[in-house]
Amino acid sequence: MKTWVKLFSILICVVQINLFSQIPNSGFENWVGGDPSIPEGWITNNAPPAYTPVIRTTDAYMGSYAVQIWNVYFGTFVISPFMYTDKFPVTQAHGSLSGYYEFYPFTGNESIYVTTWFTQAGVIVGGGGIDIGTGASTYTMFNFDIAYTPGANPDSAYIYIGMVDTTGVPQVGAYAYIDELAFGPPSDVQEISSSVPDNFNLSQNYPNPFNPSTKIEYSITEASFVQLKVYDILGNEVAELVNEEQTAGTYRADFSGENLSSGLYIAKLQADNFTKTIKMSLLK
Template sequence: TYMNSDQPGAPVIQLSKTGDLSYKIDVSVPANETARYAIYRSEDDVLDADTDKILDFIYTDQDFSYTDQLSGLQDFNGQYHYFVTTLSRFWIESPLSNSQLSDSVLSLPPTVVSTTPADSGLISIGSGLRIDFSKTMSGQSLDSLIHFSPAVNFEAAWGSDNKFITVSFPDLLAKAENYTVVIDSAITDVNGRLLDGNADSTEGDSYLFHFSTKGDDDIPPQLIAAYPPEGEKIDSEDIFTFWFNEPLLEDSISSDKIALYQGETFIDTKFFYRKSGEQSSLSIKATEALNPDTKYTLFLDSSLVDTAGNALTSMIVREYETSQWHHANTRKVDDFAAPAGWWQPSGSGSTTGILDSKTTWGFSKKAYIPGPNIKKSAYLKYSWDTGASAHLIREYLPPTDPKNIEFDSTYTMQVYIFGDGSGTLFRFAVDEYYDGKWQDTEVSQWITIDWIGWRLVEWKLTDPNSVGSWISSNEEITGNKFRMDSFQFDYVPGESAASGLVYLDEFRVVQKSNAPVGITERPGVPVEYTLGQNYPNPFNPVTTISYSVPQSGRVRLLVYDMQGREVVRLVDGFVTAGNHTVRFNGNKLASGSYIYRLETGEKVLTRKMLLIK
């Protein structure tokens, strides 16, 4: 055993090659020392326990062996350096063991692991393609490496990690057509190895797959669900997500198709769209915190279309109301902009019932919270062993990690989760400090991930009914302070999917308050005259027009019919410098197009709007 400050002794290792892609590490541990041993692998001779890859942790008091079974899909094809350290119960690490050097490791040629759609799949005429590879590719120009029959005009680009290609079509594909795609054998990975198209471990083959396009499709996209549900008080930092039964045409989604209003005041928002299999989600978030105890209206324009060009049947309108609570104090735990010390799921002894090689934690730019933040998130890709008797993923953040802050029970834990609709369960777990030491772990109640898209999930520590059951002695939040233990996930036989992928972003703890806060109108004085497009447009019968004037003075805002006749005078008088909105009610006018015109001493601006009854 060790005292708190004692540094444990280092083990001694011996390396032997047991196969083309496997190495055995024999570890001799310090005598009579029960401890955790960290097994490291480095791609260079600068050995560093802070940055080199940890293969596994082994808890024992006996000499042991560990086999590193390589997949052959690693990008590295040089010589690995292996070393091991001892970790005391207080996570004090020993000096490094001696290092052992492997041969130059085998890196297999790249293969195509999947295509979207799958071979002989069916897509809409506005859809694109995706080709995923087994390895990191060289990122070479794709113009002459992808071939279509019949020939089409296409644009191909590498994904951010050079492991997949996306293909888009500037023009809609032909309806009810059969296509063949050939990925040329000249495409290479980062080591210069050619494509192994038929996956026989011999490079130099092309890869071929087929897909067909749908015939006539006149069915508009349907809204499956929306979050938050109407009638539920929402958080001031909440996110609005709309879940559709099919992919939308991304080019039809733009900021002018989305409008959030507080009364007549337009609220600036950002959006994030993502296709999820044959469905899709559109998530929207205000760029600033919403005001507490306030009503908002969110509009999605009916001109949003699916990949066949079918528009929504009508404009989507949702009414929301924030709770009386605002965020008085926010402390970031992890925004996932850079890797922290989060363990791989299999690194925790509490994790059970998973397929280790198919369950990973990492960081991605593929999904993120819309708004003025870094466009990156964490992800958990998981695969359950459905035949196991118990299941749990404990995604652990060590207490020694600088991101693992301490907080008390006046805080609420929050994280945004991009759900996969899998029915997988999620909860928070925290370490609890009382009687002068950290000695308990509490968990929240399980939440079922039954949604697709972003959603804000939280644990209010002051709510006694929110505490779940795991290894706690009393299942109560009674400690003096807390710190993060883990995100946890569970599988429910017959209800959860066997595998899935979720993203997490903006993990924080917040103190909420219902004390009055200052609420200001839209800040800043504009630098130029502007006349915004009315919203909604088309409208029936009420719409809102926004305009900005950089200096105070006489302003007129007039509405004309298409024959140039004035039908209403909305503004006519002195207006102070700033941003303004005005509502226009066309209930006494006939359906049709109208011109609205802003007149000042410096500028005249006009726009068109459409009234449909």
């Protein structure tokens, strides 16, 4: 259980983020008329009482509720969930979309997706998304960058959430919880190649020694939950650069030691069963 102090502190941050984010019902706290199948501000493929693949849950990351998506029966058919916002106004080209999820695949062929599109005068000028295929039994953050056409000045956005089965034959038993969506600035991590690498790897940072910033490249061979953290020589964590699901590819993370003292630091990459560390030298 979280302490009330921690809850209060996080709640203040979330309220501030959500006011800035402009996403309708971003924490899924509001349900039309108290109906647990109608999230306010969202359109679903529910058809009650026949089937409701999108419902309210009290298993929330924050607040009282989150949204649950799951495969459900309709007679002998299986219905996969999807939901989306209607067009909602934005006042800037947001750099990223984040949120929290728990995911419980059933056959291992399922994945959940979150995508967003930005439009200007009805024309798509930006978008991004993430596909998550790895289960998570505790709330885990996802985050993805949003790319735009040059000179884009979006006035509206949409968000889509759903679950798919790669075989095209969904099975009842898979479900996920989604909570606390928020727009934010672009991340300090960029995908520099979408080609599938031969091996997991963490390359030596460059430049090294560095002052005050350096770049760290790493490769993952399959969709994985990735953590890239930096520690001082005593083992104290000083930075978390990556903590999210990522697709196969090669990535580059920026690390700044502007507020750190000169010395030796350790970067540690964890992705599935792969772990590797490198030593980095900060010289001021």
